Amino acid sequence: QQPVQSPQAVILREGEDAVINCSSSKALYSVHWYRQKHGEAPVFLMILLKGGEQKGHEKISASFNEKKQQSSLYLTASQLSYSGTYFCGTVNAGNNRKLIWGLGTSLAVNP
Amino acid sequence: GAGVSQTPSNKVTEKGKYVELRCDPISGHTALYWYRQSLGQGPEFLIYFQGTGAADDSGLPNDRFFAVRPEGSVSTLKIQRTERGDSAVYLCASSRGLAGAGTGELFFGEGSRLTVL
Numbered sequence: 001q002q003p004v005q006s007p008q009a010v011i012l013r014e015g016e017d018a019v020i021n022c023s024s025s026k027a028l029y030s031v032h033w034y035r036q037k038h039g040e041a042p043v044f045l046m047i048l049l050k051g052g053e054q055k056g057h058e059k060i061s062a063s064f065n066e067k068k069q070q071s072s073l074y075l076t077a078s079q080l081s082y083s084g085t086y087f088c089g090t091v092n093a094g095n096n097r098k099l100i101w102g103l104g105t106s107l108a109v110n111p
Numbered sequence: 112g113a114g115v116s117q118t119p120s121n122k123v124t125e126k127g128k129y130v131e132l133r134c135d136p137i138s139g140h141t142a143l144y145w146y147r148q149s150l151g152q153g154p155e156f157l158i159y160f161q162g163t164g165a166a167d168d169s170g171l172p173n174d175r176f177f178a179v180r181p182e183g184s185v186s187t188l189k190i191q192r193t194e195r196g197d198s199a200v201y202l203c204a205s206s207r208g209l210a211g212a213g214t215g216e217l218f219f220g221e222g223s224r225l226t227v228l
Contacts, residue, residue: 002153030215032217034217041220041222042202042217042219043219044218047215087153089153089154098156098167098169099144099156099217100156101154101155103151103153104151104153
């Protein structure tokens, strides 16, 4: 039931792009993306609802393909501040309350 | 307060002892969640409150774990007869609505790090 994230870890140079994927074996109602820096609480990035929507905030965007039960997070022209662990959380269709989290993708952006 | 507040930030206890972890959510947030996070893992769902009632407690690992939210605001996670495997960061999050709905952004506290010796 836990979503699978890939890759497990990414190392970028400042200005490079990255894609983080999240997939589930269950039909999904929504996908949630958060970023957590070491020793800090997770911080909300965005929620995507079924319907194949895309969302974006500055240079971070995401897509949700409900047919494939997949979501992807796109980081464009990465900044040093993007470093951290990215978690996707999924809510299964039929269960609108419980977020199940993936294991996370560690992203390091170097100068 | 401005954000979700959790106390204590760190708790070291001996195996077999009882501990309480407190969460003070953002004012007005009706939904409150407890998660447990071990090193290198994503947050693991424990329990979810909507108001005063536990809407979903299916994530509590066993009957040593219990949580309350008597007045629909502050919540306390209670762990009896602690074991070394209970060591983790316990995260609390609040939300205006259901996390599965479009407005369900979760606001997390800094967490309570529990170490059972």
